[in-house]
Amino acid sequence: MAFYERGMDVSRYQGLVNWPAVAGAGIQFAMVRIGSSNGGAAYVDPYFQRNVQGAHDAGLKVGAYYFTYAKTRDQVNTELETFLMALAGLRLEYPVFVDVESNQLTGLGRQPLTELVRYAMDILNQSGWLPGYYTYTAFAQQYLDTQALAAYPLWIADYRGYVGYSGSYDLWQYSSTGQVAGVEGNVDLDYSYKNFLPLLQETGLNGYGTGRPAMQALSGKALQVTSARCEYFYSPNVDDVAGYLPLGTYPALELSEGEWRGYVWVTFRYEEQVFWAVLLEDRSRLIDAPQADCTACEEALEQLRHRVETALELMEQALDALEEA
DSSP states (O other): OOOSEEEEEEOGGGOSOOHHHHHHTTOOEEEEEEEEOTTSSOEEOTTHHHHHHHHHHTTOEEEEEEEOOOOSHHHHHHHHHHHHHHHTTOOOSSOEEEEOOOGGGGGGOHHHHHHHHHHHHHHHHHTTOOEEEEEEHHHHHHHOOTTTTTTSOEEEEOOSSSOOOOSOOSEEEEEEEEOOTTOOSOEEEEEEOOOOHHHHHHHOGGGOSOSSOOEEEOSSEEEEEOOTTOEEESSSOTTSEEEEOOSEEEEEEEEESSOBTTBOEEEEEETTEEEEEEOOTTTEEEEEOOOOOOHHHHHHHHHHHHHHHHHHHHHHHHHHHHHHO
8 A cells, every 4th residue: 555655753752853963864744742641740841842843843743642651531631731732832734642552451351441542532622623643553453442543543553564453544653673874773664545635724633724614793682492302512522522502592693604624603692601513504593682571671671760750859859858947
């Protein structure tokens, strides 16, 4: 199978990398380690930012990965709190991969571990990153349900000169003992079989695009929910579901300027918060905001005006009495 680009992956173990020399050696992309948790507190690789910047400056495309030891969802959350902060503000041309290969995870069982990896990738996606997962052939075959993860990019490691894994994959780490100008010692070498840029530019993930559609302000409009199946979202992302909206009307704030990611979006207020919804004929629509019935308000205002006038008359009578005394 013909590859798309030639790459390598680096971490602090490669020390200072001469990135112009790497580019001159024909390397086209770099997968850079964000960090690990080493079975304890998550930490950021001290060379992460330097490597991302150096690779970009030399004209390479860049992706990222982190080595996970997480055995529970809470541990996944703790790891990603650290790693998402390290990713903030970057623009990457390759996915962010969850490196799942530790023998400390094998005791969890195939399905629990698979769900944990998917949970981590879903958080990455909801945070604005294209997620994927990395592992080696034997681990994939014994400890993961790769069919359940088929929607995500797979970066597979196999050093036998061929890939023994029978499923589809997007990157192949084919050597752990590569030699590349600009790197002292061994370095992992990779082939990529996919150009991820069109997808990133279309979705706005990995720092591409604004991350939200262009919006126009609305006045006097309401979102009317006509179906109990109407979902609402924390962001303009159909995977970022907040729940189902009760039937009714909600103050509409903004409307997208045409379709974005295949939908027309509207922001609205619900329970003192701002959420997102998509306009679907069988579930929701924009209507003129219901006009309030002011009859009761006018009656109450008239009663208040009468009471004020009465109070003023009484005050004047009291003042007159004081003066006469």
